[in-house]
Amino acid sequence: MDKQSTTSKAHCLVLAYPAQGHINPMIQFSKLLEYQGVRITFATTRFYSKNSLKVPPSMALETISDGFDDVGPTQAGSPKTYIDRFWQVGQETFAELLEKLGESKNHVDCVIYDSFFAWALDVTKSFGIVGAAYLTQNMTVNNIYYHVQLGKLRAPLTEHEISLPKLPKLQHEDMPSFFFTYEQDPTLFDFVVSQFSNIDKADWILCNTFYELDKEIIDWFMEIWPKFRTIGPNIPSMFLDKRYEDDEDYGITQFKSDECVEWLDDKPKGSVVYVSFGSIASFGEKQMEEVACCLRECSSYFLWVVRASEENKLPKDFEKISKKGLVVTWCSQLKVLAHEAIGCFVTHGGWNSTLETLCLGVPTIVIPYWSDQSTNAKLMKDVWKIGIKAPVDDNKIVQREALKHCIEEVMKSEKGKEMKNNVLQWKTLAIKATGEGGSSYKNILEFTNSLFQS
Ligand code: UDP
Secondary structure (H helix, E strand, C coil): CCCCCCCCCCEEEEECCCCHHHHHHHHHHHHHHHHCCCEEEEEEEHHHHHHCCCCCCCCEEEEECCCCCCCCHHHHCCHHHHHHHHHHHHHHHHHHHHHHHHHCCCCCCEEEEECCCHHHHHHHHHCCCEEEEEECCCHHHHHHHHHHHCCCCCCCCCCCEECCCCCCCEEHHHCCCHHHHCCCCCHHHHHHHHHHCCHHHCCEEEECCCHHHCHHHHHHHHHHCCCEEECCCCCCHHHCCCCCCCCCCCCCCCCCCCCCHHHHHCCCCCCEEEEECCCCCCCCHHHHHHHHHHHHHCCCEEEEECCHHHHHHCCCCCCCECCCEEEECCCCHHHHHHCCCEEEEEECCCHHHHHHHHHHCCCEEECCCCCCHHHHHHHHHHHCCCEEECCCCCCCCCCHHHHHHHHHHHHHCHHHHHHHHHHHHHHHHHHHHHCCCCHHHHHHHHHHHHHHHC
């Protein structure tokens, strides 16, 4: 299907948090709206757009400021300094942007804002524009933070076991990491919870997941927020139902991808362990050494993404290219996960990586780093039953023997076969949800139709 005419009047401004795991799905969602005839202006921070962002040519790109336009967030010194400054300057420059677009007869009909920016809704409303929150985390995590916002759950946790509506019982180890850093520094905890501070006022609440994955929680949320809709997984069409032939990748990269598909081509089916900890996680040298030694010693091939900033943590004698393994600084993760040589994915459990592995049918071994990743690990292990969580020692390190054991279990055991079967079933459901007539497809149509009617 070709993209519909862009002469349509509906114009969405999509405002994304400047991180790969937020930009990727929001660009992808924007593409789906374009296919329905919506015009897109994509916006993120000046620093991010200057250094890493090229949007697809059909979209306009605009920027706001986080207060660190030239030097970037790392120069802020602390998360608190960054967020305080961003929240102040971000609101001002976002209001200026809406004003500029209005004045240039480029009026915005709807702002789709990353829910990390609760303030964007207030600014949007002050212009009388429709506001749609876009949630980049899964339903269990939404549920947890929402209950904190309601005052029904607190940090630090006092209860042994956490019981929340429609969720399995959660242990401390399953909870987002910010519960445990709260006493040292509440900034990040307050930041993630603030997503829900004014969400009741949003005209739409869109979440990058699909109905079939979390039916009960979604039904529960829809009673509270009638305009809550699932619109995911927002990954390129070529990795779902292949409806849009030109939609082969997210179209943007923060890092330069290395070519590794050729290396995979001559490996037997299901024989390679793919290891990647996403765009942010930064494990210590000891953990990196244990992963490196495990991969060197285990009986499977491996492909390991070690970002340039992390390479100095590899053991000095570790071979980056050998018969058995390949280390790259970045890859097209979707192409890799889609390759039949891949047998399992050792992941940090970021939400995008989780959705991608579900859509491409690859079972997981999760080594969570921070944020919502422990919760995602719990879901993969006990709810969707597509993977295992690697056990840690007293120093919170996954030892090489423990990781080897996990790889054997997923790649070679009967339990591993079950995980593979389960993940293939989720894959089928994800493709169905995004395909014509599927749950997410219908929700996106409903959303775009509302834009055309307003
Ligand atoms: N990714 C990639 N190549 C890599 C590693 C990661 O393209 O070598 C992409 C991956 O497909 C996903 C995103 O980076 O879309 C990572 O998002 P996620 O939420 O999994 O983790 P985060 O980086 O936010 O911790």
